[in-house]
Amino acid sequence: MRAVTVIPGVPGSLRLLDDYPEPAPEEGPILVEALSVGVCGTDIEIIDGQYGEAPPDTDHLVLGHESLGRVLEDPTGTRQPGDLVAGIVRHPDPMPCPNCAVGEWDMCRNGLFTEHGIKALPGFARERWRLQPRFAVGLDPSLIEVGMLLEPTSVMVKAWDHVDRIGLRAEWQPRTALITGAGPIGLLAALLASQRGLSVHVLDLATEGPKPALAGALGATYHSGPLDQLDLEPDVIIECTGAPVVVLEAMCKVGPNGIVCLAGVSSGGRTIDFDAGALNRTLVLENNVVFGSVNANRRHWEGAAEALSKADHAWLGSLITRRVPLAQYATAYSPGPQDIKVVLDFAA
Structure with missing residues (x-):
């Protein structure tokens, strides 16, 4: 499958790989088809080599932490095929620290958390990804054009x-x-x-x-x-x-x-x-x-889904100033002076 990757710490290593491995079952039972990924300044800084950490078994880091996808299968029954979901970015540290132990991984005290597309977890800029149920946040179907705004919200x-x-x-x-x-x-x-x-x-x-x-x-x-x-x-x-x-x-x-x-x-x-x-x-x-303040825990993600559902969807859509097909991925990471939010579109 296709995935947008970098080699962390190596400026200019942004690539669209055509043969990236399918998501490992260990990532979670919920299999998701990517629809779109929002681009933000964090992605640009990782591409510039300022930071970023690849998963332990590879030199490549899949970018993308502002996700939107459609469930393909979920044997746990938590989600139904066709449901819209976004993936929570930060995962608690394995220790865990006192905050991670109670689900407040946004307030991790020892820094051993991992983050999709940023730190030691593959991101969502790939055609398919997997999630554990507790890291999958459902969205109202009406948010299909703007659901990638869930993470910044x-x-x-x-x-x-x-x-x-x-x-x-x-x-x-x-x-x-x-x-x-x-x-x-x-x-x-x-x-x-x-x-x-x-x-x-x-x-x-x-x-x-x-x-x-x-x-x-x-x-x-x-x-x-x-x-x-x-x-x-x-x-x-x-x-x-x-x-x-x-x-x-x-x-x-x-x-x-x-x-x-x-x-x-x-x-x-x-x-x-x-x-x-x-x-x-x-x-x-x-x-x-x-x-x-930085990051968010599940309670905040669920609050964000509610806030987006109540918002004027046309206004939310106006925040997206450019939608870039996956084949033209590189242009998504070169923001223009009038850009607010650029979206990499997997469904185009």
């Missing part, structure tokens, strides 16, 4: 879940949310904020292209100026850019008793002069909280 469901948990430290009645970054993660964060009935603001550098309209369709106010000049004191900021300047300004901009979730990953290697004392004073005297 699960990441944002977790972020909002943790915002809610932190908010319970006091009387918590948030009204305003600011999302920094209008990529797929940022726009999905804005979607979830709008579903919560919050007044939503989205900040991004883009002044043209689809981003302003996509934010506006959610009822959000779109901003493209500097963050520190916004006339706004949000109760919640979800920071999705990873840009160091924006990260610091978000910490300073949130309102009293506010919560800042850092969901973007900075590249590092850049230093910025800032007044750490003033930041400390603000965080302490205003009871503010800053926390980081």
Whole structure:
């Protein structure tokens, strides 16, 4: 079968293999036919050789962690042939650590987890894959065109879940949310904020292209100026850019008793002069909280499936700015300036 692979740590090793082995039975009893795979910045960084880890028995890593497939067979009866499913990306470590032992592998403490398409597990950019039932998440049939958005949505469901948990430290009645970054993660964060009935603001550098309209369709106010000049004191900021300047300004901009979730990953290697004392004073005297969030557990994946089902499916489809047939796979991993979400289409 065909599979999109790299040799981790080797830039330029992206290949479409025609003779990749069929998924091993040990991967799970549920056999799935791939429909599509979303492409994200993690894939690009792995292709560039920045990180990634192949499974123990091979030099190749199959890419793809934003999955959508159709069940071909499931002898356990958990799923029926034809069901739409996505595969949970992270698997718990074998030890396991205290969090992995209770199904919270997104909070793994010892780093021995594995991840499809990223760390020691083959990804979903192959024509067929297998899953254990507990890692298979069902989707409503109406999501067949956009179900690959489940993985990034699960990441944002977790972020909002943790915002809610932190908010319970006091009387918590948030009204305003600011999302920094209008990529797929940022726009999905804005979607979830709008579903919560919050007044939503989205900040991004883009002044043209689809981003302003996509934010506006959610009822959000779109901003493209500097963050520190916004006339706004949000109760919640979800920071999705990873840009160091924006990260610091978000910490300073949130309102009293506010919560800042850092969901973007900075590249590092850049230093910025800032007044750490003033930041400390603000965080302490205003009871503010800053926390980081990544990945998701099954509870968040199921919440994401519910959120996508409730969303405007046409709006979700507008996030997908390019669908690339498998035969043209390489172009999927070369994002254009107007791209939001690129999808590799196995069903074309």
